[in-house]
Amino acid sequence: MAKTSMVEREKRRAGIVKKYAARRAKLKELIRSPKSSPEERAAAQAELQAQPRDAAAIRHRNRCAITGRSRGVYRKFGLARVKIREVANRGEIPGLSKASW
Numbered sequence: 001m002a003k004t005s006m007v008e009r010e011k012r013r014a015g016i017v018k019k020y021a022a023r024r025a026k027l028k029e030l031i032r033s034p035k036s037s038p039e040e041r042a043a044a045q046a047e048l049q050a051q052p053r054d055a056a057a058i059r060h061r062n063r064c065a066i067t068g069r070s071r072g073v074y075r076k077f078g079l080a081r082v083k084i085r086e087v088a089n090r091g092e093i094p095g096l097s098k099a100s101w
Helices: 004-032 038-050 081-089
Strands: none
16 A cells, blocks of 8 residues: 555646646747747746646556555556456456466
């Protein structure tokens, strides 16, 4: 089980990422655009730098929905590998069964 503070930090980061996503995308497009002037680019870069660090999506870490574990988390299920095995063995994930041949 992950520390509660780490889980709460990730929830806070997810909210901040969502809040700034549209503005960041707009600024990045302005920076990448060959049509924008050097002054516009510099202003956009400065504004991007002024945003909170946690506004960057790269700082968001996937965590298990049950335990908060940060490693071995499957995107499709939002669960860590250990919990996927437990939940699948109980038959709680539709269409997922243990392989046997």
